[in-house]
Amino acid sequence: MAEEVKEERQAEAPEAQEGGLPPLPKKLEKMTIKELRELALQIPEITGVHGMNKEELISALKKVYGIEEAPRRVGGSMRELKAKIRKFKELAEKARAEKDWERYERYRRLASRFKKRTRKLARAAA
Structure with a gap:
């Protein structure tokens, strides 16, 4: 079971191992905003972390990790x-x-x- 979770995380973030990015402890959507901020603060490409809400943090992290975002159902933020x-x-x-x-x-x-x-x-x- 734990091996499946590791494989899933690695499949989600293919650039994490090669780009020197910190590994994802779990799915971004399941993380709290505090965990997301701590993770984002470790990545120099992401600025303005404390001014972002959870949705914006997840989007920025997905962009950095190369995870494809699913389109939103309702238009606009x-x-x-x-x-x-x-x-x-x-x-x-x-x-x-x-x-x-x-x-x-x-x-x-x-x-x-x-x-x-x-x-x-x-x-x-x-």
Whole structure:
């Protein structure tokens, strides 16, 4: 059983042995954010480790180790979606101040739609 796990880890990170990278103790998705940060801090190619969330750390580590990432099911990251929500809320308030009710309603609906996407993304990550 332990041999199978070792083989799986080696298959996941083919460049780990040759590039001088630290070996992966387990699958990246199963690691805690603290473990991911400790691992990322050992790799000089990855910068801004403490400002990254778990998803970003996993992505950066996969890139360095040469592990292919599976495509996401829901479009965009949580930060991108929340930035869009803020933008559309600002545009909606601006349209409301100008009493342009058509534009206000359009931007309000777009913000609502992106909020639903964040919920969907959160459920997919859990």
